[in-house]
Amino acid sequence: MLFVPFCGYISGEMRKKVAACLAVIALLGQPVTSRPRESQQSLDRRVEALLSQMTVEEKVGQLNQLFYFTKFMKPEMVEPGIREGKIGSLLFLTDPVLINRFQKVAVENSRLKIPLLFGFDVIHGFRTIFPVPLAMASSWDPALVEQVQGVAASEARAVGVHWTFAPMIDIARDPRWGRIVEGAGEDPFLGSRMAAAQVRGFQGPDPASPGHVLACMKHFAGYGAGSGGRDYDSAYIPDAELYNVYLPPFKAAVDAGVGSAMSAYMDLNDVPATGNAFLLRDVLRRQWGFKGFVVSDANAVGNLVTHGFAEDKSDAAYRALTAGVDLEMSIPTDPIANAYATSLAKLVQEGRVTKAQLDEAVRRILEAKFKLGLFDNPYVDESRVASIHNNPEHRRLARVAAQRSMVLLRNEGNLLPLVKGDSKISSVAVIGPLADSKRDIRGSWSFVDDVNSAVTVLEGIRAKVGTSVKVEYAAGVDIGRVYPSMFDIMTGPRPKPWSEPQQRAEFEKAVSFARSSDVVILVLGEHEEMSGEAASKSTIELPGQQLELLKTISGLGKPVVLVLINGRPLEISRAASNISTILEAWHPGTEGGNAVADILYGDATPGGKLPLTWPRSSAQIPIYYAHNITQEPETKKGFTSRYWDIPSSPLYPFGYGLSYTTFSFSNLRVSKPELRVGESTEVLVDVENTGRRAGDEVAQLYIHQRYGSASRPVRELKGFERITLAPGQKRTVRFTLGKAELTYWSAAVKGWVQEPAVFDVWAGADATASLTTTFRVVGAK
Numbered sequence: 001m002l003f004v005p006f007c008g009y010i011s012g013e014m015r016k017k018v019a020a021c022l023a024v025i026a027l028l029g030q031p032v033t034s035r036p037r038e039s040q041q042s043l044d045r046r047v048e049a050l051l052s053q054m055t056v057e058e059k060v061g062q063l064n065q066l067f068y069f070t071k072f073m074k075p076e077m078v079e080p081g082i083r084e085g086k087i088g089s090l091l092f093l094t095d096p097v098l099i100n101r102f103q104k105v106a107v108e109n110s111r112l113k114i115p116l117l118f119g120f121d122v123i124h125g126f127r128t129i130f131p132v133p134l135a136m137a138s139s140w141d142p143a144l145v146e147q148v149q150g151v152a153a154s155e156a157r158a159v160g161v162h163w164t165f166a167p168m169i170d171i172a173r174d175p176r177w178g179r180i181v182e183g184a185g186e187d188p189f190l191g192s193r194m195a196a197a198q199v200r201g202f203q204g205p206d207p208a209s210p211g212h213v214l215a216c217m218k219h220f221a222g223y224g225a226g227s228g229g230r231d232y233d234s235a236y237i238p239d240a241e242l243y244n245v246y247l248p249p250f251k252a253a254v255d256a257g258v259g260s261a262m263s264a265y266m267d268l269n270d271v272p273a274t275g276n277a278f279l280l281r282d283v284l285r286r287q288w289g290f291k292g293f294v295v296s297d298a299n300a301v302g303n304l305v306t307h308g309f310a311e312d313k314s315d316a317a318y319r320a321l322t323a324g325v326d327l328e329m330s331i332p333t334d335p336i337a338n339a340y341a342t343s344l345a346k347l348v349q350e351g352r353v354t355k356a357q358l359d360e361a362v363r364r365i366l367e368a369k370f371k372l373g374l375f376d377n378p379y380v381d382e383s384r385v386a387s388i389h390n391n392p393e394h395r396r397l398a399r400v401a402a403q404r405s406m407v408l409l410r411n412e413g414n415l416l417p418l419v420k421g422d423s424k425i426s427s428v429a430v431i432g433p434l435a436d437s438k439r440d441i442r443g444s445w446s447f448v449d450d451v452n453s454a455v456t457v458l459e460g461i462r463a464k465v466g467t468s469v470k471v472e473y474a475a476g477v478d479i480g481r482v483y484p485s486m487f488d489i490m491t492g493p494r495p496k497p498w499s500e501p502q503q504r505a506e507f508e509k510a511v512s513f514a515r516s517s518d519v520v521i522l523v524l525g526e527h528e529e530m531s532g533e534a535a536s537k538s539t540i541e542l543p544g545q546q547l548e549l550l551k552t553i554s555g556l557g558k559p560v561v562l563v564l565i566n567g568r569p570l571e572i573s574r575a576a577s578n579i580s581t582i583l584e585a586w587h588p589g590t591e592g593g594n595a596v597a598d599i600l601y602g603d604a605t606p607g608g609k610l611p612l613t614w615p616r617s618s619a620q621i622p623i624y625y626a627h628n629i630t631q632e633p634e635t636k637k638g639f640t641s642r643y644w645d646i647p648s649s650p651l652y653p654f655g656y657g658l659s660y661t662t663f664s665f666s667n668l669r670v671s672k673p674e675l676r677v678g679e680s681t682e683v684l685v686d687v688e689n690t691g692r693r694a695g696d697e698v699a700q701l702y703i704h705q706r707y708g709s710a711s712r713p714v715r716e717l718k719g720f721e722r723i724t725l726a727p728g729q730k731r732t733v734r735f736t737l738g739k740a741e742l743t744y745w746s747a748a749v750k751g752w753v754q755e756p757a758v759f760d761v762w763a764g765a766d767a768t769a770s771l772t773t774t775f776r777v778v779g780a781k
């Protein structure tokens with residue numbers, strides 16, 4: 001059967017071009033047939049046959065995964081272990097030559113010739129960097145997300161990476177948490193759609209099919225709820241919130257066939273996730289029927305001791321394995337690493353871990369290796385790497401993805417889109433510490449791309465306007481930071497902070513360029529390593545002297561466009577009142593600068609929407625739209641504020657984003673105003689482009705259950721669709737509300753319920769939509 005990868009969903013002509021080119025490349029370059037899938041019975045036979053030949057030590061070896069850092073490790077540090085069958089998997093290797101070298105040792109020189117599994121964090125691209133996941137979620141376009149992760153998978157698989165530690169699908173409601181950048185934001189419905197799309201993209205029809213990888217949903221579970229937004233901090237999540245908010249994206253990933261899961265680092269309700277049998281056995285396996293394998297996060301098994309949970313490393317190995325962690329991920333140089341490798345054999349000998357428990361874990365790893373086709377085809381074709389990585393369609397897709405994920409936050413006075421060739425704009429000042437930063441346009445977890453190939457905002461604008469417009473650039477301020485990043489070791493440290501005279505000179509230069517230009521493009525935000533792992537912040541203020549720059553530039557009386565490059569919402573209330581035009585670009589990836597220019601100059605129309613509630617200030621955190629209603633609801637007449645000093649509303653609501661055109665929603669109706677428990681109704685709404693340009697709107701559907709055994713959120717997203725409409729065009733968007741959407745986990749009942757009740761429905765362009773109707777659910781017959 002001919003398999004054409006990524007014949008995807010990006011709109012119109014572009015989709016056809018991308019699909020056609022990728023199909024040709026597939027035909028020319030690689031075996032385009034998927035192997036017929038082996039039956040479970042035959043797979044089981046092969047796994048059991050192998051298992052029966054293995055010593056306990058070899059079994060333990062299969063449960064041992066080690067980091068290999070090419071920069072400071074030598075092959076001799078792992079080759080003996082591979083030869084002796086003591087290492088089952090390596091991560092962080094991306095050099096195909098080294099991958100083949102190590103694989104050769106495993107499949108030709110080890111006793112049982114079991115291939116190694118190579119893993120890597122392919123989070124939002126590999127050679128081609130796509131927008132960060134939070135940005136991709138802002139596209140509200142699961143088909144695009146699937147396509148993007150398909151390309152990322154193909155680039156990773158090209159070097160011999162079989163397995164990605166993605167998607168990261170932790171719900172995050174505290175933007176101080178650095179890892180908010182890696183997920184899809186605050187909402188379980190949007191998060192679930194994004195989770196499933198990513199799994200489909202990475203794994204394709206089958207992770208063994210050409211150009212695909214095994215996906216790993218992470219971090220199971222509750223990692224986004226760490227206290228104070230501090231990374232790794234304990235999470236306390238009541239059952240109802242766990243089932244209704246934090247777990248749904250994981251369930252969606254399991255339903256989409258995800259092949260593996262990573263246990264989280266932190267304590268969940270006092271039990272570390274890596275030793276948490278409730279999560280790993282009750283929920284994951286018993287309730288959801290997950291068949292893949294579970295890997296620990298790095299050193300998380302040994303850290304069960306650090307957490308004050310396990311007595312020692314051996315106890316940690318016992319607790320993790322019996323809780324359901326199959327594979328231990330270790331940083332080999334760390335003293336708490338290798339708990340399985342050092343303790344499991346003895347634990348089996350002593351009878352504390354049974355042979356059946358050990359076999360259960362090993363079986364899952366072997367099965368994954370068989371399913372990935374590694375026993376039949378362990379090596380990677382080094383000669384094909386360049387052609388796959390240099391595929392121009394990947395960059396084209398990166399540009400489209402970046403355009404579609406940007407969110408226009410403000411455009412009062414319609415300064416945007418700028419018009420190319422506008423005689424009133426003969427000079428543009430591009431100002432800001434992120435305006436010409438190749439490193440920061442990409443976002444965290446960008447380790448394998450060529451940073452020099454990334455396009456900055458300055459470069460994108462220059463390429464767009466050509467030589468007829470004078471473009472001047474000054475960084476203005478240095479962002480600086482208080483602590484180094486743990487990723488400096490991979491990416492190199494930042495240049496030294498500016499001296500005082502340099503700071504003054506740069507600031508003055510920026511102001512003078514701004515003063516003498518017709519338009520200012522001010523590019524502010526955060527360094528790429530300011531979000532991501534171990535990158536939490538106590539506030540979401542603009543770091544460094546950027547606010548001062550913003551104040552000065554916005555006070556010059558010039559038209560200013562603020563472009564934000566960042567991985568979390570930032571405190572921009574001042575900007576929001578002083579600057580009439582704001583574009584959220586996130587970390588938009590390799591083609592980010594071109595995409596920003598496309599949007600600014602109207603070659604693309606913004607259509608992204610916020611996947612989170614944007615606070616006015618850090619003081620409002622946590623803030624999310626799907627909160628329960630208090631006795632003083634915001635809708636009550638005379639309601640002032642939850643706080644004495646600031647409004648309770650966010651700066652921008654969940655789902656918000658503008659376009660260069662306008663839309664109206666009308667005629668909201670339900671097909672069945674009354675339905676029985678278990679039945680479905682359709683909800684229809686007409687969306688019309690009321691402006692003069694073609695553009696995209698994301699039609700969003702929210703519901704509220706008015707009463708029941710437990711209080712329900714004031715609104716919950718239950719449907720969305722991103723549509724493109726020509727000027728004057730009207731379309732009816734249909735949603736279905738049925739059992740899945742109307743069921744929730746009730747703290748009163750301690751279980752899933754669908755209850756008879758009246759439901760409010762809203763449809764519109766964000767979580768504050770006002771077009772509303774109701775329907776009633778009555779008891780089953």
Ligand code: NOJ
Nearest residue numbers: 121165218219297298533
């Ligand atoms: C630690 C991170 O928490 C996890 O997300 C990542 O996949 C592993 N390190 C491997 O890099």
